[in-house]
Amino acid sequence: MSDKRVGVYVCHCGHNIAGTVDVEHVAEWAWGLPNVAVSRDCQFMCASLGQDMIEEDIREHGLTHIVVASCSPHMHEKTFRGACERAGLNPYLFEMANIREHASWVHPHDKDGATDKAKALVSAAVHRVLQQQPLEPLQVDIRPETLVVGGGIAGIQAALEIADAGFPVYLVEREPSIGGHMAQFDKTFPTLDCAACILTPKMFDAGAHPNITLLTYSEVEQVDGYVGNFTVRVRRKARHVDESLCTGCGTCWEKCPKKVIDTVFEAGMGYRTAIYRPFPQAVPKYPVIDTENCTYYQTGKCKICEKFCPTEAIRFDMEDEYVDLEVGNIVLATGYDIFDARRIPQYGYGRLANVFTSLEFERLTNAAGPTEGKVVLRDGVTEPRSVAIIHCVGSRDKNTNEYCSAICCMSSLKFDHLVMEKTGAQVYNFYIDMRPIHKGYEEFYHRILDEGTQFIRGRVAEITDAAHSPEEEGKLIVIAEDTLIGRQRRVPVDMVILAAGLEPRADAQGVAHMFGVGCGDSGFFTERHPKLDPVATMTEGVYIAGACQGPKDIPDSVAQGAAAAARILGVIFRKQVALEPIRASIDESRCSGCRICNTMCPYNAISFIEELSVSRVNPALCKGCGTCVAACPSQIITGAHFTFEQIMAEIDGILVDVHTAPPEHTAVEAV
Amino acid sequence: MSQNGTFKPVLVGFLCNWCSYRAADLAGTSRMGYPATLRDIRIMCTGRLDPTFVLRALQQGADGVLVMGCHPGQCHYQEGNYKAIRRFALLKRVLRQMGLEDARVQLHWASAAQGVLFAQTVAQMTEQIKALGPLDWPRHWPDEDPFARIALAMQEDAHE
Numbered sequence: 001m002s003d004k005r006v007g008v009y010v011c012h013c014g015h016n017i018a019g020t021v022d023v024e025h026v027a028e029w030a031w032g033l034p035n036v037a038v039s040r041d042c043q044f045m046c047a048s049l050g051q052d053m054i055e056e057d058i059r060e061h062g063l064t065h066i067v068v069a070s071c072s073p074h075m076h077e078k079t080f081r082g083a084c085e086r087a088g089l090n091p092y093l094f095e096m097a098n099i100r101e102h103a104s105w106v107h108p109h110d111k112d113g114a115t116d117k118a119k120a121l122v123s124a125a126v127h128r129v130l131q132q133q134p135l136e137p138l139q140v141d142i143r144p145e146t147l148v149v150g151g152g153i154a155g156i157q158a159a160l161e162i163a164d165a166g167f168p169v170y171l172v173e174r175e176p177s178i179g180g181h182m183a184q185f186d187k188t189f190p191t192l193d194c195a196a197c198i199l200t201p202k203m204f205d206a207g208a209h210p211n212i213t214l215l216t217y218s219e220v221e222q223v224d225g226y227v228g229n230f231t232v233r234v235r236r237k238a239r240h241v242d243e244s245l246c247t248g249c250g251t252c253w254e255k256c257p258k259k260v261i262d263t264v265f266e267a268g269m270g271y272r273t274a275i276y277r278p279f280p281q282a283v284p285k286y287p288v289i290d291t292e293n294c295t296y297y298q299t300g301k302c303k304i305c306e307k308f309c310p311t312e313a314i315r316f317d318m319e320d321e322y323v324d325l326e327v328g329n330i331v332l333a334t335g336y337d338i339f340d341a342r343r344i345p346q347y348g349y350g351r352l353a354n355v356f357t358s359l360e361f362e363r364l365t366n367a368a369g370p371t372e373g374k375v376v377l378r379d380g381v382t383e384p385r386s387v388a389i390i391h392c393v394g395s396r397d398k399n400t401n402e403y404c405s406a407i408c409c410m411s412s413l414k415f416d417h418l419v420m421e422k423t424g425a426q427v428y429n430f431y432i433d434m435r436p437i438h439k440g441y442e443e444f445y446h447r448i449l450d451e452g453t454q455f456i457r458g459r460v461a462e463i464t465d466a467a468h469s470p471e472e473e474g475k476l477i478v479i480a481e482d483t484l485i486g487r488q489r490r491v492p493v494d495m496v497i498l499a500a501g502l503e504p505r506a507d508a509q510g511v512a513h514m515f516g517v518g519c520g521d522s523g524f525f526t527e528r529h530p531k532l533d534p535v536a537t538m539t540e541g542v543y544i545a546g547a548c549q550g551p552k553d554i555p556d557s558v559a560q561g562a563a564a565a566a567r568i569l570g571v572i573f574r575k576q577v578a579l580e581p582i583r584a585s586i587d588e589s590r591c592s593g594c595r596i597c598n599t600m601c602p603y604n605a606i607s608f609i610e611e612l613s614v615s616r617v618n619p620a621l622c623k624g625c626g627t628c629v630a631a632c633p634s635q636i637i638t639g640a641h642f643t644f645e646q647i648m649a650e651i652d653g654i655l656v657d658v659h660t661a662p663p664e665h666t667a668v669e670a671v
Numbered sequence: 672m673s674q675n676g677t678f679k680p681v682l683v684g685f686l687c688n689w690c691s692y693r694a695a696d697l698a699g700t701s702r703m704g705y706p707a708t709l710r711d712i713r714i715m716c717t718g719r720l721d722p723t724f725v726l727r728a729l730q731q732g733a734d735g736v737l738v739m740g741c742h743p744g745q746c747h748y749q750e751g752n753y754k755a756i757r758r759f760a761l762l763k764r765v766l767r768q769m770g771l772e773d774a775r776v777q778l779h780w781a782s783a784a785q786g787v788l789f790a791q792t793v794a795q796m797t798e799q800i801k802a803l804g805p806l807d808w809p810r811h812w813p814d815e816d817p818f819a820r821i822a823l824a825m826q827e828d829a830h831e
Contacts, residue, residue: 101699113707520784625748626719655731
């Protein structure tokens with residue numbers, strides 16, 4: 001131990017740490033810790049001055065190990081490892097003590113307690129670092145193929161960016177066509193661009209791109225491997241249509257006698273046939289047979305589509321196929337579900353016929369929708385003369401979702417315009433706050449105000465058909481407190497549109513688990529850093545884009561899709577990435593061959609070598625969790641950088657008496 | 672452990688790198704105050720938690736040990752936290768037989784987004800340990816290092 005010389009650096013971080021923790025005292029006290037040769041405090045360790053100090057001390061004082069007490073290792077571990085490396089010290093001989101996030105910031109009213117804790121954490125780091133070993137990062141090759149999961153606008157954008165750069169992409173979509181929610185919309189805010197006009201060229205590009213393999217009507221079932229080398233199993237659901245023969249002529253669905261309510265694309269507003277293509281611009285153009293509703297599959301008779309198909313493309317005996325893909329990186333762009341408005345029973349959705357959800361209204365107003373764009377009541381003919389739009393349904397509400405769904409203010413304003421333009425009806429908006437926050441949005445809000453919309457500030461208490469007066473007879477009455485005038489109001493209208501919020505996909509948890517990403521409280525996928533790393537995840541090689549990360553509108557989804565693509569292209573161009581060498585290894589000379597570790601590993605990285613009666617770790621598959629390390633009854637599995645000795649030393653260090661007096665020490669000249 | 676008559680418990684935390692350590696980071700970034708009782712150690716996964724780590728912490732003077740990981744079903748390594756649950760159940764059984772109060776050693780979950788929950792958990796456990804008073808295991812085994820004995824036994828095993 002005696003030849004080890006530890007340098008300790010305690011950061012003030014301006015007032016962030018020094019405002020609570022007695023930084024000078026911690027640095028003085030650290031002189032008493034084992035093998036400490038230098039201990040200093042510094043205003044900003046992450047600044048070049050701080051880093052230079054580490055480098056010079058390593059050279060000047062022959063330091064063999066470095067401890068920096070500052071912020072979270074997730075913040076600056078890389079920075080300080082870099083400083084060590086530049087001075088010729090292996091970066092894994094560095095350890096960080098987190099005295100900002102875990103001490104000064106959380107104990108602002110307990111300066112003594114925070115200082116004691118900082119001392120304990122510094123002591124733990126010093127004890128630990130003395131046990132640390134030099135390690136080399138693992139270099140892994142990156143496959144150039146990318147998997148994009150979800151064919152909405154975010155996924156399409158990501159796929160196109162990567163494909164345009166010349167690399168292959170697999171675009172997997174659960175539905176029969178790509179396009180996502182955007183394909184369902186009529187107009188887009190704030191420009192009132194026709195959604196289909198701007199989306200379908202992109203869909204077509206994605207479908208025709210030589211570097212993009214579309215796997216529609218398909219779902220990812222299994223993901224193995226690690227960054228650069230994922231193996232993904234995709235289930236291609238049987239279309240029952242031979243894509244090599246089908247021309248998309250449409251004869252089959254024109255002749256199909258079975259009509260089904262389309263709950264997906266038409267949001268329950270219209271019908272489709274049992275063999276169907278969700279919408280005319282679908283990419284790919286091939287239909288699918290919905291076997292749950294097809295007369296042939298239910299009764300064994302019909303086959304009308306087969307009879308009329310001019311190219312004999314119908315395949316009733318087609319079965320699901322599994323495709324195994326090898327990819328280097330993955331983008332999750334799985335989108336959102338719309339809030340189920342039945343969960344707020346007092347709004348009457350599902351009970352009062354003329355209460356619509358925003359998605360239903362999108363289909364109603366869409367020229368290609370069930371009413372050919374006519375805004376009418378549920379009877380299909382009557383134009384409303386008054387419409388209420390209820391904002392924040394399933395958003396900003398502690399009973400349902402606490403978060404703001406970000407898009408509803410603007411889509412409601414869009415609805416205001418469309419209702420007035422198409423019907424001339426009086427429109428009332430019931431809102432809490434208006435949040436038109438992006439470029440051109442505030443201007444759009446004012447335009448809609450000028451068009452004569454009414455805004456009533458207040459959360460709606462109830463929507464009822466129980467009339468109190470003759471003018472309320474036959475109407476829906478929206479009851480709310482107008483918080484600007486402080487009065488209860490009853491507004492009779494013909495039609496109510498609920499601006500339903502955005503929710504994580506119902507199966508988001510399962511998808512998150514399959515791809516190794518996390519979900520936050522609200523259920524959306526968690527990004528690596530909320531501000532500085534918004535499209536990466538905790539799993540290297542898996543990125544997120546669009547509304548699966550949180551509610552967002554089309555421009556933001558497109559930006560994230562492109563951002564994820566840019567991150568991936570950077571990795572592909574580098575051809576290799578360095579991974580943390582945190583891996584398990586087995587001392588085969590001491591392995592008893594009990595095989596307990598074999599079943600522990602979630603990645604099947606440990607195999608049993610029959611001839612030698614020992615177990616062996618495949619470092620390419622190992623992800624370094626350490627479960628086997630803790631399980632080995634002989635304690636002969638080593639988890640690099642988290643060894644038994646290192647953690648034990650850290651425990652001993654963290655529990656030293658922090659009330660000892662700082663020792664006398666030889667002064668170190670300032671560098 | 673106690674100064675001026677008021678007992679300030681010392682808790683050792685074992686936090687997984689992906690969820691609970693980041694929850695603690697988030698509690699910091701969001702300035703959610705909690706008592707300065709927890710001294711935390713980062714491990715990659717609660718699946719890495721060797722039960723002897725907990726025993727060592729108690730033997731070295733901790734008044735309690737808090738283990739925190741990702742929520743069940745959300746483990747970064749798929750199922751490490753399930754392994755932790757099983758080992759924890761066994762460890763608790765041993766500790767109970769040794770007469771240790773249940774609240775001294777606890778296992779909780781927090782996702783990377785649950786800074787509030789993290790702060791609440793530490794505050795709540797601190798109150799529980801305060802009510803129990805100091806543990807002071809080192810005083811009960813002043814001269815003996817049980818780990819030296821374990822190490823010796825393992826060496827003998829290896830030579831067999």
